[in-house]
Amino acid sequence: MGCTAQDVIAALRAGAATVTEHRDELIELDRVIGDADHGENMARGFRAVAAKIDTSAPETPGAVLKLCATVLISTVGGASGPLYGTAFLRAAAAVGDAPELDGAAVAKAVQAGLEGVVARGRAEVGDKTMVDALTPAVEAAKNAAESGEGPAKVLAAAAEAAQQGAEATEPLVARKGRASYLGERSAGHIDPGARSTALLLSAFAEAAGGR
Amino acid sequence: MGCTAQDVIAALRAGAATVTEHRDELIELDRVIGDADHGENMARGFRAVAAKIDTSAPETPGAVLKLCATVLISTVGGASGPLYGTAFLRAAAAVGDAPELDGAAVAKAVQAGLEGVVARGRAEVGDKTMVDALTPAVEAAKNAAESGEGPAKVLAAAAEAAQQGAEATEPLVARKGRASYLGERSAGHIDPGARSTALLLSAFAEAAGGR
Amino acid sequence: MKKIINDPAAVVAQSLQGMAAAHPDVLRVRTDPAVVVRADAPVAGKVAVVSGGGSGHEPLHGGFVGAGMLAAAVPGAVFTSPTPDAVQAAIEETNGGAGVLLVVKNYTGDVLNFETAAELAGLDGVDVRSVIVDDDVAVKDSTHTAGRRGVGGTVLLEKIVGAAAEQGADLDRCEELARRVVSRVRSMGMALTAPTVPHAGQPSFDLADGEMEIGIGIHGEPGRARVPLTSADDIVRQLLEPILEDLPFTSGDEVLLFTNSMGGTPLLELYLAHGIAERLLAERGIRVRRRLVGPYITSLEMQGMSLTLLKLDDELTELWDAPVHTAALHW
Amino acid sequence: MKKIINDPAAVVAQSLQGMAAAHPDVLRVRTDPAVVVRADAPVAGKVAVVSGGGSGHEPLHGGFVGAGMLAAAVPGAVFTSPTPDAVQAAIEETNGGAGVLLVVKNYTGDVLNFETAAELAGLDGVDVRSVIVDDDVAVKDSTHTAGRRGVGGTVLLEKIVGAAAEQGADLDRCEELARRVVSRVRSMGMALTAPTVPHAGQPSFDLADGEMEIGIGIHGEPGRARVPLTSADDIVRQLLEPILEDLPFTSGDEVLLFTNSMGGTPLLELYLAHGIAERLLAERGIRVRRRLVGPYITSLEMQGMSLTLLKLDDELTELWDAPVHTAALHW
Numbered sequence A, B: 001m002g003c004t005a006q007d008v009i010a011a012l013r014a015g016a017a018t019v020t021e022h023r024d025e026l027i028e029l030d031r032v033i034g035d036a037d038h039g040e041n042m043a044r045g046f047r048a049v050a051a052k053i054d055t056s057a058p059e060t061p062g063a064v065l066k067l068c069a070t071v072l073i074s075t076v077g078g079a080s081g082p083l084y085g086t087a088f089l090r091a092a093a094a095v096g097d098a099p100e101l102d103g104a105a106v107a108k109a110v111q112a113g114l115e116g117v118v119a120r121g122r123a124e125v126g127d128k129t130m131v132d133a134l135t136p137a138v139e140a141a142k143n144a145a146e147s148g149e150g151p152a153k154v155l156a157a158a159a160e161a162a163q164q165g166a167e168a169t170e171p172l173v174a175r176k177g178r179a180s181y182l183g184e185r186s187a188g189h190i191d192p193g194a195r196s197t198a199l200l201l202s203a204f205a206e207a208a209g210g211r
Numbered sequence C, D: 001m002k003k004i005i006n007d008p009a010a011v012v013a014q015s016l017q018g019m020a021a022a023h024p025d026v027l028r029v030r031t032d033p034a035v036v037v038r039a040d041a042p043v044a045g046k047v048a049v050v051s052g053g054g055s056g057h058e059p060l061h062g063g064f065v066g067a068g069m070l071a072a073a074v075p076g077a078v079f080t081s082p083t084p085d086a087v088q089a090a091i092e093e094t095n096g097g098a099g100v101l102l103v104v105k106n107y108t109g110d111v112l113n114f115e116t117a118a119e120l121a122g123l124d125g126v127d128v129r130s131v132i133v134d135d136d137v138a139v140k141d142s143t144h145t146a147g148r149r150g151v152g153g154t155v156l157l158e159k160i161v162g163a164a165a166e167q168g169a170d171l172d173r174c175e176e177l178a179r180r181v182v183s184r185v186r187s188m189g190m191a192l193t194a195p196t197v198p199h200a201g202q203p204s205f206d207l208a209d210g211e212m213e214i215g216i217g218i219h220g221e222p223g224r225a226r227v228p229l230t231s232a233d234d235i236v237r238q239l240l241e242p243i244l245e246d247l248p249f250t251s252g253d254e255v256l257l258f259t260n261s262m263g264g265t266p267l268l269e270l271y272l273a274h275g276i277a278e279r280l281l282a283e284r285g286i287r288v289r290r291r292l293v294g295p296y297i298t299s300l301e302m303q304g305m306s307l308t309l310l311k312l313d314d315e316l317t318e319l320w321d322a323p324v325h326t327a328a329l330h331w
């Protein structure tokens, strides 16, 4: 029922697969309003995460998340590296050394992740960043957890809300990140980081539900 | 009946008009197998010739040709500048200070021009250069003069032969000039200098006949 | 995509190998993580000025490593800021005991990654300071946004502060000088064509014949506006006026004028543009005391240019003139 | 056509204005006819090394004017060799009584125009010699043709002979040195894209994606062959092998390796290619003692590169290392 270290590993592997699969889509989103590297950055980072997980064997969900964080920080670079890295670092801290995570713990981890991103990037909702995907995801995860759902459903709720949040970035004028340099011209395009957040959460949810 | 200084001036003005009119065509011919400047070079040079003729007033055909030569040498550059410059210089020397040129004198001038080009450029017939236009032009001019034709007919014969010579450069593999760097790839294109020679002679012929 | 490369993923590493081979007297390259280090680092008792960022802007920053300028440069993937461990490695390789000054161009990624490295190095007892360069007047400055980009001013700052460090200035003074340069330098750029990021494989934006992007940065992001391509006179005016208004620069000022090619614009055009800028400045009574003309902070093969103006004082001028011995700047 | 220019017919003149403004300590520009002259010319008692040719190859030759290299450069229209009167003007401006050495790239136009100028200056009593550079192995050498083009070797020759002249070598020795360099230097180039001549307004050739031209020159003329675009490893091999075979260069030779960008190829790629060339040479036991990497003899905005190899001896190496103070080379 709960989410073990093995489950988190499986979720990260699924995340690695999804960002690799959507590498070109993320590059294209970033090409239009950024610098065309988000897909490459995410694929490089998660490829490294998957490789690292194969060689080490962290024993708690928190340890897996922390390993993921440090690998992302040292392989991604760009804006997304420290932001996602911090998100996973804070998520790891939030779950402590519990051997299994229930729905509420997962929801808390997602929330800690958002707080990490905001602490580092200082973006607000509506700035057209991954915060616009994570914020509704946190809300949805919390609601699902409060309704007593387990990790799979909590993540599924988060993923769906994140995707809606990502799509909602389309009309926005960016105020943070590279797209902000375009001013009004940034409107009309989905933020690549918001999209990758939705993709990751959706892969995590599928992996969690697929047991 | 003979060709006066005024007639030579008119011929050069016609030459200036024709290379200006065909500037883009000559650039295009040179673009394909050379460096895309022949039309610009010729237009620049003959524009300067026309301007210089307006301000000075040389009194013999030879003096007009010499002025043309020195202006071309100091304004054209490239391969065609010294080659055309020498051609006109030798033509000037060939006609001496005669006040009027008959058909035979014109034919001799064209021949001296060819000799000047060969002396400087050391090209032979078949090397795919202006020599391939000038050589048959000399022959045709000589024949016309020997049949007793005047300047207009002599130049018309030269022009026609030059144009045939220019067209005959198309299948040739260049051995001189910039096109020679292309080796076999130079075949299939008309030499720009041969074409400009034909254009000039044709303009001279028309000007001479148009009296 | 037309590039002289092997594997797109290996471009930066293989390029650094070639750079190391080309300049053995000036620099060495350490790998995993990749850092370009001056040949004689660490230099005992001297402040190490370290910079870095995404690759694709060459010669920035690796070309400025050497005596009188940078102690190290940290190259990330193309257009991607390097990771904190790479910055840490650069700090370790260059710290000669007098501290390290990080020169960071103002991009979210650069700021976050360098910040993290500085924090970690601080924990190890190294005195690390950071200075953020944000000289691009094309971007509206605001506390609610990512702020202005760091562009051409970075080159001038690295030269000037590097000279001070070489002369033995302490970390406080290097930091003060760096902030002084930031406060006195402004830039603006434009593009005729887009760069192609190797791993993306297609141009970063599509620009029709007869169009140009004005207010571009150095990462292939589109600019503030797409406008009709006009004459060089007009282009230079469009770049210069916002720069002059912003600081502002006024009659009587003495400046360093930096006319920069974005990579694909040849010197023939660049000198032409530089001459126009000199003339426009002279008309406004602004005296150009020093100049730099060439491709120094580029965006791969992008055609375009930027202008950077630094308000000089005697001290900055002397430091600009001080000897420098790097791959790209040498006097 | 996308260029930062005003009137295509005024490009060279306006660019020279900007160049003069950019480097007042190094050079001056004289107009009508246009000549770039070192600031302190004529230098009494020293041989003046003078070169020139069509514009569009910048920094060649104007960027090499200054102490330790060229006394003057004569820029023609884009890709068009200058006229004899311009060359004569350069001779007049620079002759310090020890004679003038003309460095002429082997193109019919350059040879004829410089020859004429040399003859005319000879009549005026100036001791003028000419050396013709023809280092491009892409072109088959033959007495029945225009012969090989002068390309990258020209840069190395100008540096080395310019250093000798600066040190006071007489005209005989400068001429001998120049011929020695010509006999020991070979080059080959390739292109990914074509340049656009301003007055022509369209690219000099059309090259599909996935194609490259091999054996190109510096005037936008197509190369010897159009072949599929391959890896950097393969491209460098295709350039290097004909060079090595031609002289030939063999194991134990010491060389200067010059990796040149044709203009539009960025340093990121150029260093990558340079590293490959270093490796291939090492594999063959050829020792790279000196190197030059950058855009030094270009073809407007053309993307592509060339390799030049000069077989060094101690004397050539010392002259290469001697101080130089020009816009483009400075040490």
Ligand SMILES: Nc1ncnc2c1ncn2[C@@H]1O[C@H](COP(=O)(O)OP(=O)(O)O)[C@@H](O)[C@H]1O
Residues within 6 Å of the ligand: A030, A034, A035, A037, A038, A039, A041, A042, A077, A078, A079, A080, A081, A083, A117, A120, A121, A122, A123, A128, A129, A130, A131, A176, A177, A178, A191, A192, A193, A194, C079, C080, C081, C108, C109, C110
């Ligand atoms: N200050 C910020 N806060 C939150 N997210 C941000 C911030 N800045 C950028 N991002 C996110 O990072 C994404 C870009 O990541 P990436 O392309 O990998 O890095 P870079 O912008 O350095 O090239 C953006 O789409 C956006 O979602």
Ligand SMILES: Nc1ncnc2c1ncn2[C@@H]1O[C@H](COP(=O)(O)OP(=O)(O)O)[C@@H](O)[C@H]1O
Residues within 6 Å of the ligand: B030, B034, B035, B037, B038, B039, B041, B042, B077, B078, B079, B080, B081, B083, B117, B120, B121, B122, B123, B128, B129, B130, B131, B176, B177, B178, B191, B192, B193, B194, D079, D080, D081, D108, D109, D110
């Ligand atoms: N050695 C030569 N002898 C005769 N004509 C030549 C020779 N070399 C070149 N040409 C002529 O010059 C023409 C090219 O002139 P132009 O384009 O103005 O000069 P460049 O080749 O220097 O760019 C060629 O088309 C050819 O007809």
Ligand SMILES: [Mg+2]
Residues within 6 Å of the ligand: A030, A034, A035, A036, A037, A038, A078, A178
């Ligand atoms: Mg990006």
Ligand SMILES: [Mg+2]
Residues within 6 Å of the ligand: B030, B034, B035, B036, B037, B038, B078, B178
């Ligand atoms: Mg030509």
Ligand SMILES: [Mg+2]
Residues within 6 Å of the ligand: A035, A037, A078, A079, C054, C079, C080, C081, C109
């Ligand atoms: Mg990036």
Ligand SMILES: [Mg+2]
Residues within 6 Å of the ligand: B035, B037, B078, B079, D054, D079, D080, D081, D109
């Ligand atoms: Mg030419």
